[in-house]
Amino acid sequence: MTSNALTPGIVAGRLPADQLSDNFSDLHPPLDDHEALVAADRCYFCHDAPCATACPTDIDIPLFIRQIATGTPEAAAKTILSQNILGGMCARVCPTETLCEQVCVRETAEGKPVTIGNLQRYATDTLMAAGVHPFKRAAETGKKIAVVGAGPAGLSCAHRLAMKGHDVIVYDARPKAGGLNEYGIASYKSVGGFAAKEVDWLLQIGGITVENGQSLGNGLSLDKLKADHDAVFLAIGLPGVNALNVEGEGKDGVLDAVDFISDLRQASDVASVEIGRDVVVIGGGMTAVDAAVQAKLLGALNVSLVYRRGRDRMNASVFEQDLAASKGVRIITNASPKEVIGNGAVREIEFEYTDDDLSPTGQTFRLAADQVFKAIGQTLGGSELPDLERGKIAVTGAGRTSIEGVWAGGDCAAGGEDLTVTAVAEGRDAAEDIHATLMA
Amino acid sequence: MANLASDFIGIKSPNPFWLASAPPTDKEYNVRRAFEAGWGGVVWKTLGSEGPPVVNVNGPRYGAIWGADRRLLGLNNIELITDRSLEVNLREIKSVKRDYPDRALIISLMVPCDEDSWSDILKRIEDTGADGVELNFGCPHGMAERGMGAAVGQVPEYIEMVTRWVKKHSRMPCIVKLTPNITDVRKPAEAALRGGADAVSLINTINSITSVDLDDFAPEPTIDGKGTHGGYCGPAVKPIALNMVAEIARNPETANLPMSGIGGVTTWRDAAEFMALGAGNVQVCTAAMTYGFKVVQEMISGLSDYMDRKGFTSTSELVGRAVPNVTDWQYLNLNYVTKAKIDEDACIKCGRCYAACEDTSHQAIDMSEDRVFSVKDEECVACNLCVNVCPIEGCITMERVAPGQLDQRTGKVVPEEYGNWLEHPNNPGNTCAAE
Ligand SMILES: Cc1cc2nc3c(=O)[nH]c(=O)nc-3n(C[C@H](O)[C@H](O)[C@H](O)COP(=O)(O)OP(=O)(O)OC[C@H]3O[C@@H](n4cnc5c(N)ncnc54)[C@H](O)[C@@H]3O)c2cc1C
Ligand SMILES: Cc1cc2nc3c(=O)[nH]c(=O)nc-3n(C[C@H](O)[C@H](O)[C@H](O)COP(=O)(O)O)c2cc1C
Ligand code: SF4
Ligand code: SF4
Ligand code: SF4
Numbered sequence: 001m002t003s004n005a006l007t008p009g010i011v012a013g014r015l016p017a018d019q020l021s022d023n024f025s026d027l028h029p030p031l032d033d034h035e036a037l038v039a040a041d042r043c044y045f046c047h048d049a050p051c052a053t054a055c056p057t058d059i060d061i062p063l064f065i066r067q068i069a070t071g072t073p074e075a076a077a078k079t080i081l082s083q084n085i086l087g088g089m090c091a092r093v094c095p096t097e098t099l100c101e102q103v104c105v106r107e108t109a110e111g112k113p114v115t116i117g118n119l120q121r122y123a124t125d126t127l128m129a130a131g132v133h134p135f136k137r138a139a140e141t142g143k144k145i146a147v148v149g150a151g152p153a154g155l156s157c158a159h160r161l162a163m164k165g166h167d168v169i170v171y172d173a174r175p176k177a178g179g180l181n182e183y184g185i186a187s188y189k190s191v192g193g194f195a196a197k198e199v200d201w202l203l204q205i206g207g208i209t210v211e212n213g214q215s216l217g218n219g220l221s222l223d224k225l226k227a228d229h230d231a232v233f234l235a236i237g238l239p240g241v242n243a244l245n246v247e248g249e250g251k252d253g254v255l256d257a258v259d260f261i262s263d264l265r266q267a268s269d270v271a272s273v274e275i276g277r278d279v280v281v282i283g284g285g286m287t288a289v290d291a292a293v294q295a296k297l298l299g300a301l302n303v304s305l306v307y308r309r310g311r312d313r314m315n316a317s318v319f320e321q322d323l324a325a326s327k328g329v330r331i332i333t334n335a336s337p338k339e340v341i342g343n344g345a346v347r348e349i350e351f352e353y354t355d356d357d358l359s360p361t362g363q364t365f366r367l368a369a370d371q372v373f374k375a376i377g378q379t380l381g382g383s384e385l386p387d388l389e390r391g392k393i394a395v396t397g398a399g400r401t402s403i404e405g406v407w408a409g410g411d412c413a414a415g416g417e418d419l420t421v422t423a424v425a426e427g428r429d430a431a432e433d434i435h436a437t438l439m440a
Numbered sequence: 441m442a443n444l445a446s447d448f449i450g451i452k453s454p455n456p457f458w459l460a461s462a463p464p465t466d467k468e469y470n471v472r473r474a475f476e477a478g479w480g481g482v483v484w485k486t487l488g489s490e491g492p493p494v495v496n497v498n499g500p501r502y503g504a505i506w507g508a509d510r511r512l513l514g515l516n517n518i519e520l521i522t523d524r525s526l527e528v529n530l531r532e533i534k535s536v537k538r539d540y541p542d543r544a545l546i547i548s549l550m551v552p553c554d555e556d557s558w559s560d561i562l563k564r565i566e567d568t569g570a571d572g573v574e575l576n577f578g579c580p581h582g583m584a585e586r587g588m589g590a591a592v593g594q595v596p597e598y599i600e601m602v603t604r605w606v607k608k609h610s611r612m613p614c615i616v617k618l619t620p621n622i623t624d625v626r627k628p629a630e631a632a633l634r635g636g637a638d639a640v641s642l643i644n645t646i647n648s649i650t651s652v653d654l655d656d657f658a659p660e661p662t663i664d665g666k667g668t669h670g671g672y673c674g675p676a677v678k679p680i681a682l683n684m685v686a687e688i689a690r691n692p693e694t695a696n697l698p699m700s701g702i703g704g705v706t707t708w709r710d711a712a713e714f715m716a717l718g719a720g721n722v723q724v725c726t727a728a729m730t731y732g733f734k735v736v737q738e739m740i741s742g743l744s745d746y747m748d749r750k751g752f753t754s755t756s757e758l759v760g761r762a763v764p765n766v767t768d769w770q771y772l773n774l775n776y777v778t779k780a781k782i783d784e785d786a787c788i789k790c791g792r793c794y795a796a797c798e799d800t801s802h803q804a805i806d807m808s809e810d811r812v813f814s815v816k817d818e819e820c821v822a823c824n825l826c827v828n829v830c831p832i833e834g835c836i837t838m839e840r841v842a843p844g845q846l847d848q849r850t851g852k853v854v855p856e857e858y859g860n861w862l863e864h865p866n867n868p869g870n871t872c873a874a875e
Contacts, residue, residue: 034510037508037509038508038509040508041507041508041509044790044792044831045792046790046791046792047790047791047792047794047795047807048791048807048811049791050789050811069508105788105789105790106788108788108789109788109831109832
């Protein structure tokens with residue numbers, strides 16, 4: 001290995017292998033049995049618990065924590081999974097600091113919530129390690145349902161439908177199932193190939209066929225799907241990305257953050273992933289933070305995250321902002337990109353300071369950059385979709401779209417936050433509605 | 441720093457903290473270290489008769505109950521009396537007492553239930569320099585089957601008889617150690633007094649099985665697939681011990697009988713509570729076995745600070761101070777009315793008070809849409825359950841409804857005067873009020 005942090009340009013192997021593997025290990029290491037008991041003991045078993053209300057999938061949190069406390073983590077896992085079949089992934093990726101743990105009464109009382117996410121992981125890991133799939137299919141109904149997109153929304157919907165006795169075919173454009181669990185979530189949140197293992201575990205229910213390399217609008221048509229199935233659930237996420245629309249955007253070294261992250265997730269060895277010395281990430285959400293942090297973990301010397309408004313407007317939670325800062329990411333706010341400068345490849349990028357309502361100030365500055373990641377939002381795009389509402393599929397009730405027999409959920413559907421757990425909830429609820437409709 | 445010097449039935453020690461007869465006091469090495477650490481006295485591990493000593497099991501002899509973070513809450517043991525030879529023990533006792541003349545050293549004894557056995561052993565210990573004897577009538581396992589320990593302690597007549605023998609054959613102060621495995625602890629205490637005991641000490645351990653292995657279906661601790669009941673001690677037994685001490689203290693017959701309080705003493709506060717209920721000093725076993733001898737330092741500083749705060753110059757000012765306030769249920773003032781009150785600022789909205797009161801008590805707590813919890817005075821019977829389940833100390837308090845005020849629940853004005861069950865109109869035994 002000849003490169004290091006100072007090597008100019010975009011190169012692989014800036015850090016020694018052992019440091020890389022350290023950097024990409026679990027963000028929150030799993031609890032051991034004793035730690036889990038101690039963490040569980042802090043739960044007050046609240047009445048009508050605020051944490052459960054805050055969970056988009058309505059997991060009975062006090063109950064599952066009590067089941068851990070009494071030494072029955074498998075029962076706890078069942079409590080979790082019956083509401084949220086991807087409880088294992090959610091335990092790793094949920095921004096708990098803005099969901100369940102934010103409203104935990106012990107957060108209120110002493111600023112230290114019960115570590116619900118870690119406990120959820122402890123329970124689900126225990127069950128999955130035992131190789132148990134605790135759900136069984138109901139008698140076959142003879143109904144056939146198409147699910148488009150094998151991300152959290154699609155998988156959750158498919159599992160619930162299969163459990164109800166329906167046959168489900170899941171179509172996905174990508175070569176692997178899992179959606180952003182597989183291609184998007186930061187590496188240090190889902191180590192050891194967990195996303196793929198979870199999909200395999202989920203499919204143990206039976207009755208679900210996954211067909212990869214099948215793209216709606218590119219071979220698959222919604223009309224045909226409708227004709228061949230009793231119902232269709234659309235869960236295609238947000239496959240497009242927003243452009244910066246500034247001069248020089250096409251120069252080499254300017255990439256979509258989601259592509260960088262996806263390449264990183266799919267790399268068989270992080271040491272082979274190339275990264276710039278001076279990296280600039282544009283955006284203020286989870287994707288921007290993940291890209292910036294992982295650039296730093298790969299050994300980039302300088303990583304700046306530039307957001308056009310103030311810190312309080314960033315979509316990334318305070319926990320994530322702090323995580324970025326703790327890894328050495330410099331966060332610059334109130335600055336919009338003006339121009340990407342360089343001869344063929346990016347060399348610098350110019351920003352203009354903007355105040356919170358985005359009015360330009362005329363004051364500019366430049367940052368050295370040999371790599372720029374764009375993380376300013378994903379879009380739906382595509383044709384042949386039901387009616388849209390502000391760029392996403394319009395839905396009413398449990399994901400009903402403007403087309404009869406077609407439901408939608410997850411990131412591609414309007415309403416709800418763009419989170420894994422929300423996608424799971426919407427997939428599950430649509431499945432219940434589809435089931436009720438088909439069996440009526 | 442308050443003077444903690446203690447005089448218990450004429451036995452002097454620099455503080456009232458003694459180590460109870462148990463493994464911490466089973467040999468010279470331990471006892472010397474205990475004295476160095478600051479313990480005021482020890483009751484040497486129980487000695488048996490001359491001859492081959494008893495043998496202990498060679499598998500686990502302790503079982504335990506823990507809190508979630510492995511805090512030891514209760515300990516159970518199936519250990520017997522000392523399994524070392526009488527000669528060695530006596531030699532060691534003599535040598536330790538010689539080097540620590542200011543510390544109390546009591547010898548615990550358990551020998552077969554005949555006069556000769558007792559007169560023999562008392563002769564053997566005479567020249568050790570020990571300050572007194574404690575008669576172990578409490579050991580609940582192993583020795584009882586041989587007609588000793590609890591087998592004596594459960595029969596008041598035997599206690600009286602043996603105590604009488606001891607007083608006849610020895611001039612040493614005599615403490616009778618009581619077993620809690622009886623229905624009324626006053627009876628053995630009275631028997632000890634009749635036999636001439638100078639004091640009683642209590643409690644010894646409580647018959648117990650700590651847990652059951654649900655795969656092997658055997659009680660813990662398990663030895664080769666079997667288990668037996670052991671003796672329970674440690675923090676979990678303190679409330680039981682406190683009550684027994686109080687029962688003896690307020691029994692007119694035994695009111696002046698000195699007591700050494702034992703059972704779950706872990707902190708200075710536990711010790712002070714035993715003393716307030718009438719114990720002249722305390723003995724400690726499990727706390728030392730859990731944390732080592734150093735715990736006595738906290739007991740010393742804590743009790744001393746407390747006494748300074750209270751202006752007590754001697755532990756005798758504390759002893760028995762709470763006894764007059766221990767009474768029978770029938771004398772409690774039924775005209776003392778309180779209501780729970782929730783401090784909304786302190787409340788963290790967990791809803792435990794609501795669940796407890798709504799599901800299991802008097803439906804006296806209201807929960808609003810936005811989780812504001814408040815007490816309905818017209819339903820609250822002042823049971824204290826909400827106070828006990830609330831995780832925030834001081835968040836729910838019991839507030840007195842002043843005499844002359846309306847009790848919303850009964851619709852009656854709270855009387856000024858004291859009124860108990862004996863005078864209550866609902867009491868069938870109360871003839872005057874029934875007219
Ligand atoms: C970088 C990044 C990090 C994130 N980190 C977190 C996090 O830490 N915590 C969190 O809660 N959320 C996080 N999110 C958001 C979260 O990943 C999404 O909200 C969630 O994955 C949405 O699930 P989904 O099933 O709706 O869509 P997706 O997960 O996007 O899955 C959609 C699936 O549909 C397939 N598909 C797309 N178009 C077609 C088509 N035309 N035909 C067939 N198949 C198609 C895709 O291949 C994909 O498999 C992150 C998002 C990103 C981008
Ligand atoms: C392992 C063990 C052995 C004991 N052996 C004796 C004994 O030989 N003689 C005796 O009088 N009490 C014995 N006891 C009882 C203790 O002296 C004491 O009464 C009891 O443990 C309660 O006090 P604690 O809660 O501080 O432990 C023993 C206790 C334990 C734990
Ligand atoms: S809010 Fe916190 S303490 Fe209450 S049930 Fe939920 S995790 Fe437990
Ligand atoms: S405490 Fe000491 S003697 Fe007892 S089992 Fe452990 S190591 Fe052995
Ligand atoms: S138990 Fe205490 S903290 Fe919890 S809701 Fe009731 S008053 Fe508030």
